Amino acid sequence: MPRQGKGRYTAYWLLAPGAIWLGLFFVIPFYSLVSASLFDPNGSVLTGYDVTYHFANFGNAIKNYYPELLRSLWYAGLATLVCLVIGYVLAYAIAFKAGRWRNLLLVLVIAPFFTSFLLRTLSWKLILSDHGFVVDTLQKVHILGSDGRLLNTWFAVVAGIVYNFLPFMVLPLYASLEKIDGRLIEAAGDLYANPFKAFFKVTWPLSLPGVVAGTLLTFIPAAGDFINAQLLGGPGQRMVGNTIQSLFTSTQDYAAAGALSVILMALIVGLVMVYIRRAGTEELV
Amino acid sequence: MTDNGGLSRRTMLKGAAGTAFGLGSVLALKGFGTSGLKQDPATCRATDESAHDKNFVISNWPLYIDEPDKGYRSTLQDFEKQTGIKVHYTDDVNDNSEFFAKVKNQLGACESTKRDMFVLTDWMAARMIDVGWIQPLDPAKVPNLHENIIDSLKSPDWDPKRTYSAPWQSGLTGLAYNKKYLKKPVKQYGELLTRKDLHGRVTMLTELRDTMGLILLSQGVDPAKFSDAQWNTAMDALTKATSDGQIRRFTGNDYVQDLSAGNVLACEAWSGDIANAGDDNLVFVPPEEGMMIWADNMLVPNLATREGNAEKWIDFYYDPHNAAKLADYNQYICPVKGAQKAMEKVDPDNVDNPLIFPTDETLKQTHRFMALKEFQTREYERQFSNVTGV
Numbered sequence: 003m004p005r006q007g008k009g010r011y012t013a014y015w016l017l018a019p020g021a022i023w024l025g026l027f028f029v030i031p032f033y034s035l036v037s038a039s040l041f042d043p044n045g046s047v048l049t050g051y052d053v054t055y056h057f058a059n060f061g062n063a064i065k066n067y068y069p070e071l072l073r074s075l076w077y078a079g080l081a082t083l084v085c086l087v088i089g090y091v092l093a094y095a096i097a098f099k100a101g102r103w104r105n106l107l108l109v110l111v112i113a114p115f116f117t118s119f120l121l122r123t124l125s126w127k128l129i130l131s132d133h134g135f136v137v138d139t140l141q142k143v144h145i146l147g148s149d150g151r152l153l154n155t156w157f158a159v160v161a162g163i164v165y166n167f168l169p170f171m172v173l174p175l176y177a178s179l180e181k182i183d184g185r186l187i188e189a190a191g192d193l194y195a196n197p198f199k200a201f202f203k204v205t206w207p208l209s210l211p212g213v214v215a216g217t218l219l220t221f222i223p224a225a226g227d228f229i230n231a232q233l234l235g236g237p238g239q240r241m242v243g244n245t246i247q248s249l250f251t252s253t254q255d256y257a258a259a260g261a262l263s264v265i266l267m268a269l270i271v272g273l274v275m276v277y278i279r280r281a282g283t284e285e286l287v
Numbered sequence: 288m289t290d291n292g293g294l295s296r297r298t299m300l301k302g303a304a305g306t307a308f309g310l311g312s313v314l315a316l317k318g319f320g321t322s323g324l325k326q327d328p329a330t331c332r333a334t335d336e337s338a339h340d341k342n343f344v345i346s347n348w349p350l351y352i353d354e355p356d357k358g359y360r361s362t363l364q365d366f367e368k369q370t371g372i373k374v375h376y377t378d379d380v381n382d383n384s385e386f387f388a389k390v391k392n393q394l395g396a397c398e399s400t401k402r403d404m405f406v407l408t409d410w411m412a413a414r415m416i417d418v419g420w421i422q423p424l425d426p427a428k429v430p431n432l433h434e435n436i437i438d439s440l441k442s443p444d445w446d447p448k449r450t451y452s453a454p455w456q457s458g459l460t461g462l463a464y465n466k467k468y469l470k471k472p473v474k475q476y477g478e479l480l481t482r483k484d485l486h487g488r489v490t491m492l493t494e495l496r497d498t499m500g501l502i503l504l505s506q507g508v509d510p511a512k513f514s515d516a517q518w519n520t521a522m523d524a525l526t527k528a529t530s531d532g533q534i535r536r537f538t539g540n541d542y543v544q545d546l547s548a549g550n551v552l553a554c555e556a557w558s559g560d561i562a563n564a565g566d567d568n569l570v571f572v573p574p575e576e577g578m579m580i581w582a583d584n585m586l587v588p589n590l591a592t593r594e595g596n597a598e599k600w601i602d603f604y605y606d607p608h609n610a611a612k613l614a615d616y617n618q619y620i621c622p623v624k625g626a627q628k629a630m631e632k633v634d635p636d637n638v639d640n641p642l643i644f645p646t647d648e649t650l651k652q653t654h655r656f657m658a659l660k661e662f663q664t665r666e667y668e669r670q671f672s673n674v675t676g677v
Contacts, residue, residue, distance in 0.1 A: 033312070033315060033316060033319060034319045036316060037316035037317070037318075037319035037320070038319070040316060041320070045321075046661065046665065047321070047324065047391060048323065048324050048325065048395075048418055048661065049323045049324075049325075050320070050321050050322045050323040050324070051320055051321045052320045053316050053317045053319060053320045055313075055316075066673070131548050131549075131550050132488075132548075132549060132550045133548065133549045133550075149486075149487075151487060151550075153550060154487075154535050154536055232676075236532075236534075236535050236536050237529045237534060237536065237537060237674065237675060237676050238529070238530070238532065240676040244676050245676070248672045248676065249672075250388075251384055251385055251388045252382075252384040252385070252493075252668065252672055253665070253668045253669050253672050254384070254387075254388070254665075254668075255665070255669060256321075
């Protein structure tokens with residue numbers, strides 16, 4: 003009994019810093035955002051906005067900006083898929099084949115974070131520029147037409163997203179691949195599974211927690227990203243993040259910006275819930 | 288029975304709590320509305336402490352002031368020496384709307400921005416004066432301003448007596464191209480929208496008044512006076528060029544790098560940028576249809592504590608010699624009478640530079656954008672940003 007009494011509040015104390023943090027920086031802003039989505043659209047920043055529970059904001063936002071919403075999901079999904087393929091191969095190699103180079107390779111995966119995100123994205127402008135090495139080469143081998151280009155196309159935007167979010171895919175994949183007991187794969191071999199079968203029956207299922215974590219960590223921020231589309235895309239590559247940003251800062255239409263933000267949030271939460279239901283979360287932790 | 292009863296009571300309690308929480312949340316949302324941002328400069332002001340506080344804080348646009356170099360003393364250094372005031376100069380104004388967003392919470396609530404001056408383009412200056420965020424200047428303390436300001440900038444309709452504002456520099460918006468990559472020069476703004484060999488190699492500016500003004504001009508419409516229908520026609524042309532992929536990107540100040548690298552062959556450009564770019568292949572062209580003219584204005588915000596120092600700054604830069612030194616570096620239109628004469632001593636090469644001292648002939652080809660009502664601004668900005676993405 004005394005033991006129980008003494009420790010009764012410990013859990014609350016431990017939770018407090020996190021709870022206060024979430025309250026200040028998530029719950030209050032969240033209410034503020036939801037209320038912005040219900041602003042009277044006839045208000046303005048100068049005259050003030052009233053919360054009139056104007057639910058039509060949502061319909062208008064979808065009607066006006068559904069191409070950007072769909073494009074965001076499409077770019078983010080495509081980038082996640084590319085990240086998964088590249089990241090899986092890389093994580094597999096680091097976990098099973100790298101030997102003593104393993105730590106060095108892991109550091110190299112994280113190394114880009116030592117430079118600013120913005121600078122790294124801007125340097126892609128140089129790599130993909132119209133008179134740069136990449137475009138010149140592709141034009142010479144006739145993969146691109148003579149006036150073809152990469153910069154400010156969907157390709158550049160997706161490439162930028164893939165590049166920027168790849169480490170978020172590699173690290174969780176590596177963590178779950180590294181945990182796999184090599185003897186299980188040997189056992190599969192002993193039971194006459196060829197390497198392909200062993201991979202799909204043993205390695206892949208055991209790495210699923212990493213796949214789920216990696217795809218979530220890539221897809222969610224990628225869907226809301228706007229820097230890649232702004233720097234590497236053109237007017238035809240706007241993502242929903244760009245629209246929200248411009249609605250808040252230049253057009254200053256808080257009602258539409260708020261509604262669009264809430265829609266994006268609901269959409270992502272919905273997709274993630276479906277995904278997790280299907281993939282299962284028991285092994286995530 | 289007891290079991291079931293217990294369960295359903297519990298469910299009911301849960302449901303009631305949930306409903307209460309939901310209702311509470313919905314009501315709490317009401318509290319997050321925003322109030323208006325209008326202020327009265329007569330009441331929302333601080334006492335002037337310039338007499339004993341020898342500091343001065345100013346926010347300006349990047350690359351907009353001469354810099355000290357070997358054997359060259361900048362105008363800012365001259366000012367400090369002459370007045371004993373320490374200048375804290377920051378180039379944190381990148382975009383009018385963005386800067387508005389940065390200061391609106393403070394100015395709208397009558398709180399200090401910790402700045403004594405910032406520099407904004409005509410339309411944004413007009414907007415801020417209109418909502419009462421800007422302090423009037425004491426005419427007795429800025430004699431050079433009223434004496435020397437050039438006629439074309441003397442009385443804009445949003446500040447007819449220059450009570451609240453003083454132009455820092457003025458400039459032209461027109462065309463630029465890279466002669467290394469584009470052999471057939473651009474002459475008309477309309478070519479940006481239609482010429483096939485420029486497909487995907489054109490950028491335009493994110494400033495609504497520059498871009499739409501020039502499109503209106505290219506359609507033979509006066510940007511100072513147009514109807515909704517004419518606006519719509521211009522908007523259609525922009526929308527079509529954008530969705531066809533003719534226009535590669537909409538940019539702020541950062542178009543020069545793309546033009547220099549050859550990613551962009553021709554673009555809409557600000558006069559001083561091209562002269563300042565340090566790339567001889569870049570050519571600024573006044574479009575045949577006409578140019579847009581604008582000015583960036585020095586403004587003293589509410590609750591600035593050193594208005595006296597700010598007025599000294601304005602008066603200093605309206606001295607023709609100082610103005611000539613500044614314009615010699617910036618290559619933008621100098622708003623000060625007599626500076627052309629003073630330029631003979633500062634830099635004889637620039638005395639006849641039409642970008643700094645435009646002739647009456649050039650000025651006749653320049654146009655201003657119509658003053659928009661608040662609701663028009665909203666609607667136009669919305670349409671424009673839907674196309675440009677900014």
